[in-house]
Amino acid sequence: MIELGKVNALTVLSRRDNQYYLDGDEWGEIAWADTQPVIDLPAGTKVEAFVYIDGKGQTVATLQMPLAQAGEVAWLKCVSLSHAGAFLDWGLPKDLLLPFSEQKGKVSEGRSYLVRLFLDEDNRIAASMVLDDFIQDQAFYYKEGQAVQLIIAEHTELGFKAVVDNQYWGVLYKNEVFQPLKKGQKLTGYIKKIRPDHKLDLILSQEKYGQKVDATSAKILDILARRGGYIALTDKSDPGLIYDTFAVSKKVFKQAIGGLYKQRRIAIEQDGIRLLEHASAK
Template sequence: MMSLGTLNTLTVKKQVKFGFYLDGESWGEILLPNNVAPAGLQPGQQLSVFLYLDSEDQLIATTERPKVMVGQVAYLPVVASTKVGAFLDWGLKKDLLVPFSEQQIPLKVGQHYLVYCYVDVSNRIVASTKLDRHLHKTAAPYKEGDKVEVIVSEQTDLGYKAVVNHQHFGVLYKNEVFKPLRRGDKLTAYVVKVRDDGKLDLRLNKATFEQANVLGNQILKQLRANGGKLALTDKSAPELIYQQFGASKKAFKQAIGTLYKERKIVITEQGLLLVPEQPAADA
């Protein structure tokens, strides 16, 4: 099924002086101009093209790839501001509109903004800086350890808010990020937990994630064996931590940080306390 603002595989129907007409099925014939047609293209061949509306709002195809497609998030610069809204450079001849109603704050020429691209009720491809309005509309289909692609959205008191696979929100906690991050940075991350609100706890390093998971289980086992108490904290000497668990202080802090966020332990000045497991509710 064809869709506007995405890649579609279409068949070349015929060649004309100014380009090629592609078979758009129920959409009719769609022009692929000569300047974006690959050399040697012939009728009958199939081609992957991006479909959008040109400056005269006519459906047109291109082999060029924009910096963002419908259903995606990207960090793009503003190149113009007009009476209808701001325009972004998304890599095509016709710039991408951000209507005033979709601007979280007034957009300024020369500045970059994180936007979500979609097709509006008028069948226009537009963008929005109001990510909360467009993301997190479906349940997050992830499980612990899943590899995901993220784009940094903003810095918060907890760490960094990030867009996961263009569709959901997640958090990279500041005590687990060991390099400076900026809005628009694209990174690979790993799902630590899907929270009750559907948002995701993330970690950047898979090895760190796996190590913290294993170490966390060791800490819980030790707590249960010691009556729910352990005289170690994130301020304990590295030598004591290594003696107890054979792990670095950094790995220990990450592990107990995860256990704390999961509400499995309490961290006090004297040490760690195990949170008693709640009995299952009667059916």
């Protein structure tokens, strides 16, 4: 079954007048829209192609891959405005329409927006900023600890609101986020908790706190050894500098160097930490 607005595995049927035609199943023959198609594809060859309906109402395919497909959420840049709405760069030659009816607030050329791609009443792919029309608050069939794909939607008083697997809303709490996050960012997260109302609490690491401290301690010793035994960071350093070096929060870093200090593996000086000679031999 061919899915419009998505990548499909298609079979080459024939080549006529320098134009390839692919087996579109219930959609019949699908013309290859690429202006410079790959040469010498015999009938029966399987190709991965993005299938969509073009401006003329024809079902076509392309080997060029868009930045997002129908049913997905993406952070896309507005490249032009018109009487029909805004047009977004989604990686294909013909820009993606963001209709006025699907906009929230003012849309400006040159800025990027978080949108969800969908098929309109004519099965043409379009974009919408009204994510709540597509993203559900309640999620089912997930398990705590399960890995999921996240897209950061917005910063809130609680932390960050994120889209989970292009389908559900979830929350990352600010006291559990130890790295910079920005709107539209894609990353892997985990289901921390499924609340009684089936809403999702998220976390960015499965590693337990004690395990994270231990791993950070090992990383500190490794970096000290590779940097001549000294790092210009202490428990009073800027959290951003600590994260850039060790990818952990200041709290975890403080716990790690505190443990190493008690073990007499490092010395904590005014402006940095130093590897003790006997520790480097361990």
